[in-house]
Amino acid sequence: MDQAEKLRRMVKESTTPRSVARVITVTSGKGGVGKSSISVNLAIALQRLGHRVVILDADFGLANVEVMLGIRPKLNLADLMFHGKSLNEVITKGPENIGFISGGSGIQELVNLSRDQIVYLIQKLVELDECADIIIVDTGAGIADSVLEFVGASSEVLLVATPEPTSITDAYALLKTLNRKTDITLQDTTIKMIANRTDSYEEGKELYDKLSLVVGKFLNLNLEYLGALPMDPSVSKAVMRQKPAMLVYPNSQFSKTLTSIADDLCSNSTDSLMQKKGIAQLFTNLLRSRIK
Numbered sequence: 001m002d003q004a005e006k007l008r009r010m011v012k013e014s015t016t017p018r019s020v021a022r023v024i025t026v027t028s029g030k031g032g033v034g035k036s037s038i039s040v041n042l043a044i045a046l047q048r049l050g051h052r053v054v055i056l057d058a059d060f061g062l063a064n065v066e067v068m069l070g071i072r073p074k075l076n077l078a079d080l081m082f083h084g085k086s087l088n089e090v091i092t093k094g095p096e097n098i099g100f101i102s103g104g105s106g107i108q109e110l111v112n113l114s115r116d117q118i119v120y121l122i123q124k125l126v127e128l129d130e131c132a133d134i135i136i137v138d139t140g141a142g143i144a145d146s147v148l149e150f151v152g153a154s155s156e157v158l159l160v161a162t163p164e165p166t167s168i169t170d171a172y173a174l175l176k177t178l179n180r181k182t183d184i185t186l187q188d189t190t191i192k193m194i195a196n197r198t199d200s201y202e203e204g205k206e207l208y209d210k211l212s213l214v215v216g217k218f219l220n221l222n223l224e225y226l227g228a229l230p231m232d233p234s235v236s237k238a239v240m241r242q243k244p245a246m247l248v249y250p251n252s253q254f255s256k257t258l259t260s261i262a263d264d265l266c267s268n269s270t271d272s273l274m275q276k277k278g279i280a281q282l283f284t285n286l287l288r289s290r291i292k
């Protein structure tokens with residue numbers, strides 16, 4: 001049995017009879033549109049619905065999620081990959097018991113892993129699949145290869161866009177570049193758009209209608225709509241306090257809308273079961289070309 005077959009078996013055997021986490025990858029075409037704010041607060045909303053949630057910060061270089069959660073993780077994914085640290089040691093507990101893993105330099109190091117290291121990492125991620133119900137992956141923005149690969153390897157993607165024209169064109173550019181990459185197939189990826197910093201529900205819906213029209217026409221992709229989050233000063237006030245808005249401003253329009261979006265994400269049980277492919281599977285997809 002070759003290495004690739006061994007790995008496929010390992011993921012299959014380890015995940016099939018046990019629980020596999022639902023992985024939601026949050027991304028955007030342009031930076032600063034609210035990815036981290038949404039990841040952090042969505043994590044709390046989902047945890048409150050009774051799910052065990054872990055955030056994996058794959059936006060290397062920026063530590064926005066840590067700041068927003070008001071935590072300082074001592075270890076990161078690289079410690080799990082190279083320094084023999086256990087999964088429990090690299091998960092930092094945040095508010096309301098949500099888990100947090102900092103990608104640190106681990107995400108960049110993925111390209112340099114040997115096959116044995118890949119197998120070891122996937123084994124660890126199978127453990128993560130068992131200890132979380134939902135894993136939110138916060139990626140960087142834009143069309144860097146590392147972001148595209150993460151998005152392409154995911155089965156459920158939340159695409160964040162704001163009504164600013166540059167945000168819409170960059171969201172389209174992200175999907176177009178993804179679609180053009182020959183090594184990425186979006187067949188198994190569900191892309192759901194979330195409008196952020198909108199003045200009204202209608203403005204968000206209009207933004208979605210515009211984007212989904214061109215995405216359907218020119219890229220032949222289906223874009224689902226998750227909803228519109230309002231422009232709400234409580235979001236930046238919460239960042240200043242280094243606490244998630246869901247915690248310090250639970251009655252703000254932003255928190256209420258996000259709670260109902262979290263509800264929608266979980267209410268369609270077939271949808272959520274279909275999405276349950278797990279973080280080990282995501283990394284296997286991501287590293288597929290390296291283990292052939």
Ligand SMILES: Nc1ncnc2c1ncn2[C@@H]1O[C@H](COP(=O)(O)OP(=O)(O)OP(=O)(O)O)[C@@H](O)[C@H]1O
Pocket residue numbers: 028030031032033034035036037038059062064140141196197198229230231232233234235236237239254
């Ligand atoms: N709905 C909102 N209402 C008001 N302010 C918001 C809203 N969403 C995000 N912001 C503010 O926008 C700024 C950028 O948000 P955030 O850091 O979440 O974006 P990002 O897409 O993760 O950025 P980056 O690309 O740098 O990782 C922050 O100051 C945040 O407080």
